[in-house]
Amino acid sequence: MAVTMGDVAGIGPEIIAQLFRSPKASSGCLVMGDVAVMRRAASITGGLLAVMAVQDPAQLANVPPRCIPVWQVPGLPMDLLEVPWSQVDARAGLAAARCIEAAVQGIHAGWCTAIVTAPIHKKALSAAGIQWPGHTEMLQALASPTNTKPPVRMLLVNPELRVVLVTVHLALREAIAALTTENILQTLRITHQSAARWGQSHPRIAVAGLNPHASEDGLFGDEEQKLIAPAIVIAQTEGINVQGPFAPDTVFMRARHTANHPGEFDVVIAMTHDHGLIPIKYLGVEHGVNVTLGLPFVRTSPDHGTAFDMAGQGRADAASLMAAVRLAREWVTRDAR
Amino acid sequence: MAVTMGDVAGIGPEIIAQLFRSPKASSGCLVMGDVAVMRRAASITGGLLAVMAVQDPAQLANVPPRCIPVWQVPGLPMDLLEVPWSQVDARAGLAAARCIEAAVQGIHAGWCTAIVTAPIHKKALSAAGIQWPGHTEMLQALASPTNTKPPVRMLLVNPELRVVLVTVHLALREAIAALTTENILQTLRITHQSAARWGQSHPRIAVAGLNPHASEDGLFGDEEQKLIAPAIVIAQTEGINVQGPFAPDTVFMRARHTANHPGEFDVVIAMTHDHGLIPIKYLGVEHGVNVTLGLPFVRTSPDHGTAFDMAGQGRADAASLMAAVRLAREWVTRDAR
Numbered sequence: 001m002a003v004t005m006g007d008v009a010g011i012g013p014e015i016i017a018q019l020f021r022s023p024k025a026s027s028g029c030l031v032m033g034d035v036a037v038m039r040r041a042a043s044i045t046g047g048l049l050a051v052m053a054v055q056d057p058a059q060l061a062n063v064p065p066r067c068i069p070v071w072q073v074p075g076l077p078m079d080l081l082e083v084p085w086s087q088v089d090a091r092a093g094l095a096a097a098r099c100i101e102a103a104v105q106g107i108h109a110g111w112c113t114a115i116v117t118a119p120i121h122k123k124a125l126s127a128a129g130i131q132w133p134g135h136t137e138m139l140q141a142l143a144s145p146t147n148t149k150p151p152v153r154m155l156l157v158n159p160e161l162r163v164v165l166v167t168v169h170l171a172l173r174e175a176i177a178a179l180t181t182e183n184i185l186q187t188l189r190i191t192h193q194s195a196a197r198w199g200q201s202h203p204r205i206a207v208a209g210l211n212p213h214a215s216e217d218g219l220f221g222d223e224e225q226k227l228i229a230p231a232i233v234i235a236q237t238e239g240i241n242v243q244g245p246f247a248p249d250t251v252f253m254r255a256r257h258t259a260n261h262p263g264e265f266d267v268v269i270a271m272t273h274d275h276g277l278i279p280i281k282y283l284g285v286e287h288g289v290n291v292t293l294g295l296p297f298v299r300t301s302p303d304h305g306t307a308f309d310m311a312g313q314g315r316a317d318a319a320s321l322m323a324a325v326r327l328a329r330e331w332v333t334r335d336a337r
Numbered sequence: 338m339a340v341t342m343g344d345v346a347g348i349g350p351e352i353i354a355q356l357f358r359s360p361k362a363s364s365g366c367l368v369m370g371d372v373a374v375m376r377r378a379a380s381i382t383g384g385l386l387a388v389m390a391v392q393d394p395a396q397l398a399n400v401p402p403r404c405i406p407v408w409q410v411p412g413l414p415m416d417l418l419e420v421p422w423s424q425v426d427a428r429a430g431l432a433a434a435r436c437i438e439a440a441v442q443g444i445h446a447g448w449c450t451a452i453v454t455a456p457i458h459k460k461a462l463s464a465a466g467i468q469w470p471g472h473t474e475m476l477q478a479l480a481s482p483t484n485t486k487p488p489v490r491m492l493l494v495n496p497e498l499r500v501v502l503v504t505v506h507l508a509l510r511e512a513i514a515a516l517t518t519e520n521i522l523q524t525l526r527i528t529h530q531s532a533a534r535w536g537q538s539h540p541r542i543a544v545a546g547l548n549p550h551a552s553e554d555g556l557f558g559d560e561e562q563k564l565i566a567p568a569i570v571i572a573q574t575e576g577i578n579v580q581g582p583f584a585p586d587t588v589f590m591r592a593r594h595t596a597n598h599p600g601e602f603d604v605v606i607a608m609t610h611d612h613g614l615i616p617i618k619y620l621g622v623e624h625g626v627n628v629t630l631g632l633p634f635v636r637t638s639p640d641h642g643t644a645f646d647m648a649g650q651g652r653a654d655a656a657s658l659m660a661a662v663r664l665a666r667e668w669v670t671r672d673a674r
Contacts, residue, residue: 171558212610221508249614273549277586
């Protein structure tokens, strides 16, 4: 599994170093990054970790415990250690993009089975002149050698809840305008197909409405009747186990799965970024994992950003990255069966 | 404190009967309703409760424990016991409205200090030809003998979180259109002024943005810059302790208050119904209370509806109603000091 270094001005390198303090948690991971940056990250985390440059995936087997294997990505800026902490920097953006490209090359070459991405900064990527706004678009474009970009959706997972988003980084006004029966249906199909990766062939899918009380029969808005319900009906005729649209304010509570409260649904489809992310993050971001569904390979990432407010201080929490690696490992293992 | 009976086809009467099974929880409460309906509710809950018609508030002191004191509201339909369970019925809607009117009369007469409302059904209210769509509008109109309706806002409270909503029952599209600097500012003022009722003179108020990541400096939408930030600046010059706008997906997590995780804020202002209600309800509706801020009296209600799916079965959970009564009692007691 390739772990990309992320933005060097943020917490990416240091949480990766944290990950490697646990041989079990980091088992099978290879860092796509810069050896010097990862040496500094290892010293920041105070973990007495070694860093080893790896030129050939076969060498991975020989890496001793508590040593960080780093694939020195070609074409990185020479002065990455001079990038100031916690600032948007084109060099950091360029390096982040190169690491992602290298990971996808590893997928295409066949020695890499999954990509776990440390956080990047969208403005740094843009400052470096990278044409894609973020990870998802970049992976989508690089995933397929032809020009047919696979449709993707964001899945958020924590130990209690799975949520798939129909729209992501759009102004709320534009997100509403972007909803169509077609993209809701596509979200349902991608979710249904992807569920095999978490071990379910017929997941119980709930669809959250857009409006308060899911519009209460058209009393507050009509997207439920005009767009969402028709998508659900079509999906049901395709054999997808889906219900809704449900009131957004209670469907996540109903799907929440704990020892005392078995969830009524296996995954909830949310129309907007914050309808889905508010419940996912409410109990804390430590265990949240972000997964891109629809790519021809497994891709996970932690559920937080570059955290410029604490970068370089060695106090960033690697829990979400560790959860992302764990989830990627589970999914890859299931694929291999 | 007046407890209004709610819609007789729903769970209102039976959860009120549940409340009276605990002398402590129901202390000081008088039901505004119908004696026969409450007798039936008492028998449904199986609690061996008596029901006593009260004609004068002074009689309340003589009501024995485990007896439900009912103020027989004048002008109720005669055949309320014939209203079928779990259906919209004009008679139930009319009765619900009369009970609310009687409670407000009690406030105006001075013998009632707070109103706790059991759930009503908006369609039954409408079927009865009542001109107001729900509790809030009705109380707002009845509260002031003149025609100046006080501006009100909905506060949701549970043991971990307080949320005040800028917009409520509007289609999401219309809620966005309804946002103005003026109504956000008014929400901040009402919240700040009301906090004395929960014991804080300078509550730490956080404002949630509208768009993903609170628009990330205008990247996804401009309401944060154009509408929300100006309201915050004006409120700050008025001495209100308010910060934001913050990303909607993390501000509720940050405000969440538990023994292990002291909240960073005392109350969060949400732009839309579901941004605010999703985190309030995520851990369960049992302890949630709905409060109307801005009225000249204390008004609370449980955080659920008429629950037609379980009405008349004696299995409805009265926890939220009990929490609503407890909160009203706390606020009234603080007012009286």
